[in-house]
Amino acid sequence: MFNKILISNRGEIAIRVMRACRELGVSTVAVYSEADKNALFAKYAEEAVYIGPSPSSQSYLKIDNIIKAARETNAEAIHPGYGFLSENTLFAKACEENGIVFIGPPHEAIDAMGSKITARRTMKNAGVPIVPGIEEGVSDPDEAVDIADSIGYPVILKPAAGGGGIGMKIVNGREELMPALASSQSVARSAFADDTIYIEKYLAEPRHIEFQIMADRKGNTIHLSDRECSIQRRHQKLIEESPSPVMTEELRENMGSIAVKAAKAIGYVSAGTVEFMYSQGDFYFLEMNTRLQVEHPITEMVTGVDLAKEQILIASGEDLGYSQDDINIHGWAIECRINAEDPLNDFTPSPGKIKRYRSPGGPGIRVDSGVYTGYVIPPYYDSLISKLVAHGRNRKEAIARMERALYEYIIVPLKTNIFFHKAVLRNERFRRGDINTHFIVEENILESVKEVTERDYEKGASLASVLDADTRKIAAISAAVGSYMSQSKGGSKV
Numbered sequence: 100m101f102n103k104i105l106i107s108n109r110g111e112i113a114i115r116v117m118r119a120c121r122e123l124g125v126s127t128v129a130v131y132s133e134a135d136k137n138a139l140f141a142k143y144a145e146e147a148v149y150i151g152p153s154p155s156s157q158s159y160l161k162i163d164n165i166i167k168a169a170r171e172t173n174a175e176a177i178h179p180g181y182g183f184l185s186e187n188t189l190f191a192k193a194c195e196e197n198g199i200v201f202i203g204p205p206h207e208a209i210d211a212m213g214s215k216i217t218a219r220r221t222m223k224n225a226g227v228p229i230v231p232g233i234e235e236g237v238s239d240p241d242e243a244v245d246i247a248d249s250i251g252y253p254v255i256l257k258p259a260a261g262g263g264g265i266g267m268k269i270v271n272g273r274e275e276l277m278p279a280l281a282s283s284q285s286v287a288r289s290a291f292a293d294d295t296i297y298i299e300k301y302l303a304e305p306r307h308i309e310f311q312i313m314a315d316r317k318g319n320t321i322h323l324s325d326r327e328c329s330i331q332r333r334h335q336k337l338i339e340e341s342p343s344p345v346m347t348e349e350l351r352e353n354m355g356s357i358a359v360k361a362a363k364a365i366g367y368v369s370a371g372t373v374e375f376m377y378s379q380g381d382f383y384f385l386e387m388n389t390r391l392q393v394e395h396p397i398t399e400m401v402t403g404v405d406l407a408k409e410q411i412l413i414a415s416g417e418d419l420g421y422s423q424d425d426i427n428i429h430g431w432a433i434e435c436r437i438n439a440e441d442p443l444n445d446f447t448p449s450p451g452k453i454k455r456y457r458s459p460g461g462p463g464i465r466v467d468s469g470v471y472t473g474y475v476i477p478p479y480y481d482s483l484i485s486k487l488v489a490h491g492r493n494r495k496e497a498i499a500r501m502e503r504a505l506y507e508y509i510i511v512p513l514k515t516n517i518f519f520h521k522a523v524l525r526n527e528r529f530r531r532g533d534i535n536t537h538f539i540v541e542e543n544i545l546e547s548v549k550e551v552t553e554r555d556y557e558k559g560a561s562l563a564s565v566l567d568a569d570t571r572k573i574a575a576i577s578a579a580v581g582s583y584m585s586q587s588k589g590g591s592k593v
């Protein structure tokens with residue numbers, strides 16, 4: 100096992116990985132930017148190294164600075180978290196060249212899934228079903244028309260180098276194709292410095308269902324069942340659950356074995372996710388994420404497997420601690436991404452100082468976050484405050500616990516999407532599990548957010564509003580949280 104690991108990430112995921120390290124008796128090094136000087140993750144680690152100014156291009160994306168920090172602190176391995184350099188081949192290679200273990204897959208596996216086009220080709224050759232479409236880039240508009248005609252409308256244009264839904268365009272008919280292609284290309288050029296676009300069928304009423312994979316260096320590869328991530332806004336996940344309401348034993352076995360086949364086809368090692376679109380009874384490979392996902396906690400809740408810890412053990416050379424038969428699903432888990440943003444104002448980010456903070460607790464609740472009372476959410480990074488996870492015996496209990504936890508959550512005075520989550524959880528279609536990726540728009544959830552917000556404010560149906568009227572309670576909570584913070588500081592700082 101390693102003695103020391105550097106975590107090249109920030110916020111809740113840095114803390115998540117450090118928690119695994121602490122349980123394994125491994126000491127940790129945080130790297131932080133100017134804006135993150137006072138962030139919890141930088142205090143949680145035994146050592147913390149400043150790596151540059153606030154914009155991520157000058158700190159969290161600076162390979163040289165991070166490698167230098169690892170060398171100076173004698174860290175033997177680097178965990179990249181998600182985002183930033185987690186799927187960057189050059190970074191994985193730089194670690195290798197400097198004798199540092201990259202806690203993730205081999206760089207060849209990252210490469211194989213880095214371009215959506217290469218991934219489609221590889222998966223097709225491995226016998227994995229892919230969304231109907233082409234496996235090469237298209238730049239000539241006439242050729243694009245021919246291809247779209249042969250696939251049949253609607254189609255979706257995607258940047259090969261894409262991520263985060265950026266540059267994707269849905270095209271409903273021939274007349275929309277040319278402007279959509281030009282727009283996708285220009286967005287892709289500025290976002291990814293690569294304007295290669297390809298075309299695939301735009302599936303009807305699709306559900307986003309993904310499988311968690313774990314593999315060791317000997318090629319032992321298992322899946323840890325599925326997650327449904329169909330509650331999305333502009334192709335960004337907001338609520339995830341495990342298992343999917345449509346999952347049956349038979350479907351799980353079928354999709355799971357294909358996910359394992361996909362991972363084996365690229366010599367995969369570590370934690371990864373094979374994403375599928377599920378539409379009208381069929382499923383198709385969408386892409387593979389070669390890292391730990393934001394939504395990994397729901398898999399941990401239903402399988403009992405600590406994915407971050409397992410990643411570290413595998414990177415240190417151990418065999419996979421589980422066989423496929425060891426993986427059983429217990430109950431149901433749901434995750435709400437709690438963001439500092441205003442759903443009623445086009446989800447505009449709402450960074451700033453958290454004056455009062457109290458996270459929910461009680462049976463079945465897990466909160467992964469990197470914030471505290473007095474913390475200032477910087478404007479430079481994503482607006483994630485925390486991941487609120489509820490686990491129950493079944494879906495109904497998981498939903499009830501999530502609603503109760505949302506009631507308990509106090510984050511003052513920032514605008515958050517808590518009311519948005521409440522509105523989704525109260526929706527009848529959601530409660531029936533009748534969801535697809537268009538749910539938010541089809542159900543006009545923003546209207547429900549307005550209603551829920553007004554009703555809750557009137558009834559004072561949240562602890563925040565009750566406590567707002569009682570400053571003594573707020574002071575007591577702040578004091579309690581404050582003393583916890585000062586006690587937990589400890590450790591030497593670099």
Ligand code: ADP
Nearest residue numbers: 230261262263264265300301302305307334536
């Ligand atoms: P990115 O890597 O940019 O996140 P993905 O290819 O993973 O893009 O797709 C993100 C989301 O876009 C999916 O979860 C789904 O909601 C939607 N989507 C992508 N491809 C299709 C498709 N062929 N048909 C219908 N919806 C799609």
